Amino acid sequence: MSTLEDEKYGQTIFAFCDMCYVVIDAEKEKYYKCLSCKDFVVCVNCLSLTKTKHSVGHKFSCKKGLPSRLLWIQKNMGITCDRCFSRDFSGRRYRCTKCGDYDVCEKCFPHVSLCHQLKLVPNIIKARLNHKLMVRRAVAALSNPDSPFYGQPFEVVIDWPINATRRLINQREQEEEEQQQQQQTQRKKQEKKENSFIFDDILRLQEQMKELEINNKSNKKFIVKNEHETEDYLRNKRLEDFQRRQNLLKDIDLTNR
Ligand SMILES: [Zn+2]
Ligand SMILES: [Zn+2]
Ligand SMILES: [Zn+2]
Ligand SMILES: [Zn+2]
Numbered sequence: 168m169s170t171l172e173d174e175k176y177g178q179t180i181f182a183f184c185d186m187c188y189v190v191i192d193a194e195k196e197k198y199y200k201c202l203s204c205k206d207f208v209v210c211v212n213c214l215s216l217t218k219t220k221h222s223v224g225h226k227f228s229c230k231k232g233l234p235s236r237l238l239w240i241q242k243n244m245g246i247t248c249d250r251c252f253s254r255d256f257s258g259r260r261y262r263c264t265k266c267g268d269y270d271v272c273e274k275c276f277p278h279v280s281l282c283h284q285l286k287l288v289p290n291i292i293k294a295r296l297n298h299k300l301m302v303r304r305a306v307a308a309l310s311n312p313d314s315p316f317y318g319q320p321f322e323v324v325i326d327w328p329i330n331a332t333r334r335l336i337n338q339r340e341q342e343e344e345e346q347q348q349q350q351q352t353q354r355k356k357q358e359k360k361e362n363s364f365i366f367d368d369i370l371r372l373q374e375q376m377k378e379l380e381i382n383n384k385s386n387k388k389f390i391v392k393n394e395h396e397t398e399d400y401l402r403n404k405r406l407e408d409f410q411r412r413q414n415l416l417k418d419i420d421l422t423n424r
Pocket of ligand 2: 202203
């Protein structure tokens with residue numbers, strides 16, 4: 168297995184100590200961030216060294232877990248836990264290697280029957296961020312004269328070869344470029360879509376108006392027909408009344424004789 172694979176880098180978020188360059192599991196271990204510097208983190212062992220080896224007066228705050236700006240990457244979008252049925256659940260996601268389409272959240276993980284063979288699904292975004300971070304760590308460690316790695320070969324500070332890193336950087340740059348292009352074409356598509364939406368709306372409106380006209384016409388006919396019916400009805404009624412009166416008159420005439 169290549170050390171660059173997501174299996175290893177997609178399980179947690181890494182941080183690294185800017186003094187001894189140890190890799191920190193930021194989701195499980197405490198780390199300390201300088202409140203004055205933009206991006207300076209130390210491990211628990213180096214915290215006391217910051218008093219003499221870091222800028223005077225800089226305070227550090229203890230951190231653990233994902234920074235809030237990265238919380239969104241914990242969400243498993245479009246995935247539903249097959250045990251508690253929560254959608255887009257946060258945290259680790261386990262998938263059964265036998266069933267193929269059986270996912271559970273980390274809360275349900277300990278309660279799943281042993282018939283399922285659950286395996287942690289690496290988080291692809293975490294893997295990408297960790298790859299980037301490890302490259303940053305290597306560059307920092309090799310270029311800092313105070314670092315234990317200063318002047319050492321690249322492979323000492325990172326557990327994958329330098330050509331793999333170059334490939335990784337090229338790949339990422341390409342990916343970012345593709346992403347930008349994709350976003351542009353998507354924006355164009357969106358614009359087209361919006362335009363066609365407008366056209367669709369006009370077409371729909373025209374159709375609706377036509378329908379309305381037809382309805383109006385048939386409504387008018389219907390009303391006219393109704394009026395005719397009423398006239399007929401009234402005429403018939405009048406006729407009936409007339410005949411009834413005639414008959415009555417006849418009756419009266421007969422009795423009066
Ligand atoms: Zn350290
Ligand atoms: Zn600082
Ligand atoms: Zn669950
Ligand atoms: Zn299963």
